[in-house]
Amino acid sequence: MARRSAPGRLQTAPRLPSLSRGLVLALALALALIPAALIPAAHALDAAEMFDNPAEEARARAIGRKLRCLVCQNESIFDSNAGLARDLRVLVRERMAAGDSDAEVLAYIHDRYGDYVLLKPPLSARTxxxxxxxxxxxxxxxxxxxxxxxxxxxxxxxxxxxxxxxxxxxxxxxxxx
Structure with a gap:
């Protein structure tokens, strides 16, 4: 942007050094990406995975919040987008559809994957x-x-x-x- 300082003479505005321009660009990019990081992982579930009955769906989510995603390691299977987490979500729903109680579903998965699959492992000699x-x-x-x-x-x-x-x-x- 140019401005006039004296009659007939144009003076250009001072330019930022290239390093400062790079920092401004990086900051603008970071600020633009913040909203994307704050959006919860709502896309982790497919509509086909969900129960039609809201009570059953709430029960499945309650069970799933006790199970760790074995890929992500610090997320429940309902917060993870990993394929293994999806498989475990499907397994929880299959066991529920077969008539298993919450404890039976957790025991079934625990027997196959061990203590590590539980977000709160039991206190035992191994833990x-x-x-x-x-x-x-x-x-x-x-x-x-x-x-x-x-x-x-x-x-x-x-x-x-x-x-x-x-x-x-x-x-x-x-x-x-």
């Missing part, structure tokens, strides 16, 4: 380490912090400055040598 790990890490961190504080308390204090050293430091700080 003690899984349940104890957060407490152990917290205790190790507390012990480390305690040891660090003890070493800091035992460290000798810095010697006090003598009057001569203090005068030298003040001269240096004031710019006098």
């Amino acid at each position: 003690y380490a899984l349940w104890a790990a957060p407490v152990l890490f917290l205790l190790l961190g507390a012990l480390g912090a305690y040891g660090y504080r003890r070493r800091q308390a035992r460290a000798p204090a810095a010697p006090a400055l003598s009057d001569d050293d203090r005068r030298k430091a003040q001269r240096i700080l004031k710019g006098k040598t």
Whole structure:
């Protein structure tokens, strides 16, 4: 964009350096993509997978929210788009259609995939380490912090400055040598 500064003379507006233009472009792109990241994974389910009865569908979702997607590892099978999660959703509905209770559906899937398929695995001899790990890490961190504080308390204090050293430091700080 041009502007007139003096009669008959055009002066161009200052241009951003190329690095700044790149940053502005990257920021604009990131801001444009934020809404897409905030949209929930509503497309994870196909209409063909769903029960016609809303009560049965709610029951299937409640069961599915207890099951981990084995591909995504930190999402339930109803929050994941992975093919294996879809297969597990179909399996949940098949078992429900066969007349299984919620506990029977979970037991059926647990028997085939093990404790890892459950988002909240049961406390058993095989899962003690899984349940104890957060407490152990917290205790190790507390012990480390305690040891660090003890070493800091035992460290000798810095010697006090003598009057001569203090005068030298003040001269240096004031710019006098």
